[in-house]
Amino acid sequence: HVLLIRAAFIRKNAAGIYSMLPLGWRTLRKIEAIVRQEMDAAGAQEVRLPIVVPAEPWKQTGRWETYGDLMFKVTDRHGREMGLGPTHEEVVTPLVAQEFGSYRDLPVNLYQIEWKYRDEFRPRFGLLRGREFLMKDAYSFDRDEDGMRSSYDVMMDAYRTIHDRCGLDYRVVEADPGQIGGGVNHEFIAVADVGEDWFLYCPSCDYAADVEAAAVVAPDAGRSTADHEPLTEVDTPGASTIEAVSQFLGRPAEEMLKTMLFDAGGRTVAVLIRGDREVNVEKVGRALWPVPAELMDEQTVAKRGYAMGFVGPQVMGEDVTVLADHSVRGGSNWVTGANRVDAHVTGANEGRDFRIDRWEDLSQAREGDPCPNGDGTLVQSRGIVASHTYQLGPRYSKALGSTFLDEDGSQRHYEMGCYGIGLTRIVAAAAEQHHDDAGLMWPKAIAPYEVVVVPTNMDQPAVVEAAERIYEQLLARGCEALLDDRDDRAGVKLNDADLIGAPVQIVIGKRGIESGQADLKARATGERSQAPLGDAAGAALRLLSAAP
RNA sequence: CGGGACGUAGCGCAGCUUGGUAGCGCGCAGCGUUCGGGACGCUGAGGUCGCGGGUUCAAAUCCCGCCGUCCCGACCA
Numbered sequence: 001h002v003l004l005i006r007a008a009f010i011r012k013n014a015a016g017i018y019s020m021l022p023l024g025w026r027t028l029r030k031i032e033a034i035v036r037q038e039m040d041a042a043g044a045q046e047v048r049l050p051i052v053v054p055a056e057p058w059k060q061t062g063r064w065e066t067y068g069d070l071m072f073k074v075t076d077r078h079g080r081e082m083g084l085g086p087t088h089e090e091v092v093t094p095l096v097a098q099e100f101g102s103y104r105d106l107p108v109n110l111y112q113i114e115w116k117y118r119d120e121f122r123p124r125f126g127l128l129r130g131r132e133f134l135m136k137d138a139y140s141f142d143r144d145e146d147g148m149r150s151s152y153d154v155m156m157d158a159y160r161t162i163h164d165r166c167g168l169d170y171r172v173v174e175a176d177p178g179q180i181g182g183g184v185n186h187e188f189i190a191v192a193d194v195g196e197d198w199f200l201y202c203p204s205c206d207y208a209a210d211v212e213a214a215a216v217v218a219p220d221a222g223r224s225t226a227d228h229e230p231l232t233e234v235d236t237p238g239a240s241t242i243e244a245v246s247q248f249l250g251r252p253a254e255e256m257l258k259t260m261l262f263d264a265g266g267r268t269v270a271v272l273i274r275g276d277r278e279v280n281v282e283k284v285g286r287a288l289w290p291v292p293a294e295l296m297d298e299q300t301v302a303k304r305g306y307a308m309g310f311v312g313p314q315v316m317g318e319d320v321t322v323l324a325d326h327s328v329r330g331g332s333n334w335v336t337g338a339n340r341v342d343a344h345v346t347g348a349n350e351g352r353d354f355r356i357d358r359w360e361d362l363s364q365a366r367e368g369d370p371c372p373n374g375d376g377t378l379v380q381s382r383g384i385v386a387s388h389t390y391q392l393g394p395r396y397s398k399a400l401g402s403t404f405l406d407e408d409g410s411q412r413h414y415e416m417g418c419y420g421i422g423l424t425r426i427v428a429a430a431a432e433q434h435h436d437d438a439g440l441m442w443p444k445a446i447a448p449y450e451v452v453v454v455p456t457n458m459d460q461p462a463v464v465e466a467a468e469r470i471y472e473q474l475l476a477r478g479c480e481a482l483l484d485d486r487d488d489r490a491g492v493k494l495n496d497a498d499l500i501g502a503p504v505q506i507v508i509g510k511r512g513i514e515s516g517q518a519d520l521k522a523r524a525t526g527e528r529s530q531a532p533l534g535d536a537a538g539a540a541l542r543l544l545s546a547a548p
Numbered sequence: 549c550g551g552g553a554c555g556u557a558g559c560g561c562a563g564c565u566u567g568g569u570a571g572c573g574c575g576c577a578g579c580g581u582u583c584g585g586g587a588c589g590c591u592g593a594g595g596u597c598g599c600g601g602g603u604u605c606a607a608a609u610c611c612c613g614c615c616g617u618c619c620c621g622a623c624c625a
Binding site for chain 1: 582584585586622623
């Protein structure tokens with residue numbers, strides 16, 4: 001981000017809102033061209049949907065509320081509510097229903113490359129999380145689930161090609177569907193230490209998943225014993241956290257049973273998990289779907305008659321649903337809350353002291369967990385989510401009442417998929433992955449210029465003429481070249497060439513004119529070479545084709 | 549939304565404690581020297597001190613309000 005500003009690719013206008021300067025715009029346009037080519041090749045058709053959209057369809061799908069303040073909302077002069085599009089399921093679905101009303105028209109895949117607006121509560125790191133960002137969004141419409149899955153696979157292939165062509169080091173991970181909803185979905189995460197998203201991957205197979213979505217299979221079975229101790233209450237003054245109780249009683253966190261209370265549409269849900277584990281609230285939400293689940297705050301806990309920090313499962317009546325994470329399986333003689341402030345119990349046992357209604361995977365995955373696919377051990381890494389694909393099914397077509405006429409004369413809801421690529425994020429991710437202390441090192445496919453020609457002695461006509469000649473030769477051969485004809489001294493221009501990061505530099509100076517040689521440098525490797533002035537353009541192009 | 553900090557020239561900052569004629573570096577313009585890895589000298593231009601109100605003979609400085617920006621947090625019983 002710092003380099004993108006220093007190298008004059010972008011300038012900030014407001015929090016999370018940026019102007020694209022000539023260099024940044026060129027890079028963005030090149031990414032756009034790659035995306036457009038691959039989408040077209042995959043059979044998608046480009047459209048342009050409005051940015052300013054009426055509120056009604058958003059209210060129909062419920063997202064006017066669930067998106068909440070994340071959506072920029074405006075009111076027009078007639079008092080009509082509008083929004084700035086953060087994504088376009090609500091716009092494209094009714095449009096498709098209008099235009100493609102027959103099963104004979106399907107499948108259809110429409111995409112656009114357009115600016116998106118999300119009023120992020122905390123914009124960060126420049127282009128990484130902006131409030132205005134360029135996104136390619138595609139929407140597939142199929143007759144049935146098989147069709148949707150095959151449209152999805154076509155998009156996944158196109159996405160791999162796009163991310164490869166942009167020179168990103170990335171992983172395809174199973175992800176959490178978040179606000180958009182739906183089932184199967186994948187993120188394309190560019191590996192980067194500054195990334196906001198953590199993911200886990202298996203070194204011995206191709207499993208990779210977002211930390212929020214990663215499955216946790218049978219995390220260490222716990223310690224089972226047939227020898228059930230009596231249920232005994234002990235005072236634990238002030239010890240309301242697992243850590244504090246563990247310390248107070250001198251028992252490891254693995255022997256604690258953590259009980260968390262959720263509200264699911266008015267009903268109390270108790271979630272049990274082993275003390276050394278964290279609950280993944282997204283998983284709880286999925287387990288209780290479609291009832292919306294929310295972690296109770298302290299007031300709600302108190303209102304329902306429990307003591308925050310000292311909750312145990314012993315007193316849960318029939319009106320409470322008790323979910324248990326697999327980490328609780330096989331455990332016995334638990335230490336858990338006594339349902340009284342400043343007290344816990346020891347020797348709590350399933351069956352005798354409490355019941356469990358359902359077993360679920362509710363645990364937050366972490367490094368060191370076993371791979372769900374085999375015998376590997378998961379490793380954690382972080383990155384930037386460049387793209388996200390979803391199999392939506394009929395979720396939006398149902399909410400919006402969008403149907404087509406099937407062969408048998410019935411009205412059916414479209415099986416949808418949606419596919420997003422953050423183009424501005426790809427700029428940020430590529431800059432993050434390809435730079436050194438001196439500046440940026442763009443992969444040639446998305447570099448603002450492929451070759452920079454630097455005459456170092458602007459007071460020498462022979463130098464300037466040679467540089468211009470080589471520059472013209474490059475242009476004539478279809479190369480995107482930049483001539484640095486500023487009157488600045490050599491050091492400034494060479495450093496700037498490094499900073500903006502074109503893959504190949506040609507340096508022409510007084511000494512070179514005398515010896516008939518041009519100096520070339522490959523930015524990524526730093527490798528320098530020489531070529532006769534007459535062949536400098538050709539040599540640069542050969543260097544370029546060898547560059548990453 | 550909660551906590552913290554900041555807002556003075558295009559950029560980065562000092563000055564504010566203890567009120568009294570607006571300062572530094574970089575950049576910019578002119579002249580000269582220098583010039584193949586961020587040169588140097590001299591001269592010069594450039595500021596409603598975020599906005600509004602208050603205290604005072606006098607406010608960048610003290611007080612109140614607002615706006616903007618950045619950082620941390622916003623799920624762990």
